[in-house]
Amino acid sequence: MTATRPPFVPAVDPPAAADQPAWWFVFHGTDILVAENDDGTAVVSCLPDLTDLGLTGVRRQFLGRFGAAPCWSVELAVGAAAPPGMAFQGLRGLYGRLADDLYAVAGRASQIVAWDRDHQFCGRCGNPTEIASAERARRCPSCGLTAFPRLSPAIIVLIEKCDQILMARGRGFPERFFGIIAGFVEAGETLEEAVRREVREEVGLEIADVRYQGSQPWPFPHALMIGFTARYASGEIQIQESELADAGWFGVDDLPRIPSKLSIARRLVDAWAARHGRTLADA
Numbered sequence: 001m002t003a004t005r006p007p008f009v010p011a012v013d014p015p016a017a018a019d020q021p022a023w024w025f026v027f028h029g030t031d032i033l034v035a036e037n038d039d040g041t042a043v044v045s046c047l048p049d050l051t052d053l054g055l056t057g058v059r060r061q062f063l064g065r066f067g068a069a070p071c072w073s074v075e076l077a078v079g080a081a082a083p084p085g086m087a088f089q090g091l092r093g094l095y096g097r098l099a100d101d102l103y104a105v106a107g108r109a110s111q112i113v114a115w116d117r118d119h120q121f122c123g124r125c126g127n128p129t130e131i132a133s134a135e136r137a138r139r140c141p142s143c144g145l146t147a148f149p150r151l152s153p154a155i156i157v158l159i160e161k162c163d164q165i166l167m168a169r170g171r172g173f174p175e176r177f178f179g180i181i182a183g184f185v186e187a188g189e190t191l192e193e194a195v196r197r198e199v200r201e202e203v204g205l206e207i208a209d210v211r212y213q214g215s216q217p218w219p220f221p222h223a224l225m226i227g228f229t230a231r232y233a234s235g236e237i238q239i240q241e242s243e244l245a246d247a248g249w250f251g252v253d254d255l256p257r258i259p260s261k262l263s264i265a266r267r268l269v270d271a272w273a274a275r276h277g278r279t280l281a282d283a
């Protein structure tokens, strides 16, 4: 879903006065407040102030602007009720229902809300932190420790062998649902090392030609997915049973149920299918 707003421009220092409608990305836990339309689409509130909805947050952060319109993230108190005609919804379920630009800012907002809530006190000395100026950070006035919004880089890799790709079903995935190999980058590792290690650990294979394909913020709660393709080099599939229930090679005509278009995993699979002259139906 596309929109006709000017592009979002991130910023840290808030406007001096609330003299025009602003976009309010309001969270209760990990759910965001939206108004739902009859056609299934949803939208976040655009109002001069949050009090126009009868709400006050426990914390707010200025995010940036769509054109002249400011954008704010807000965390509501536990137990807060949605105003009439609105509802709290999980971000995953809003993909394709919120306009793409609002969805992207909602993902950013959810990460900033979580970081702001989780860094009220210094992790080193325990004193209350303060919002820094001119950068997105909380700083400890006592010891000087600075906490930036946390990002956890994770690799995800589509492995090709002749005309097939490796797909794997995680423990806890629904019966027919398969994804591709992914995992968090460890301290001290390059992205390429993380790709080779995860593949070795999860399916016992060696790979070659590890190539970067793109990345995606993944706000569940604060990952950055970094997508790669690779070629099978050697080995037989041996699944890591603590992580995976099943894994195998699949051709374009016999794919299992694949990830939704929300994920970079799906983009990697779609690009591979397109190289084989296929367009895959929505999951």
Ligand SMILES: [Zn+2]
Pocket (backbone or CB within 6 Å): 122, 123, 124, 125, 126, 127, 140, 141, 142, 143, 144, 145
């Ligand atoms: Zn401190």
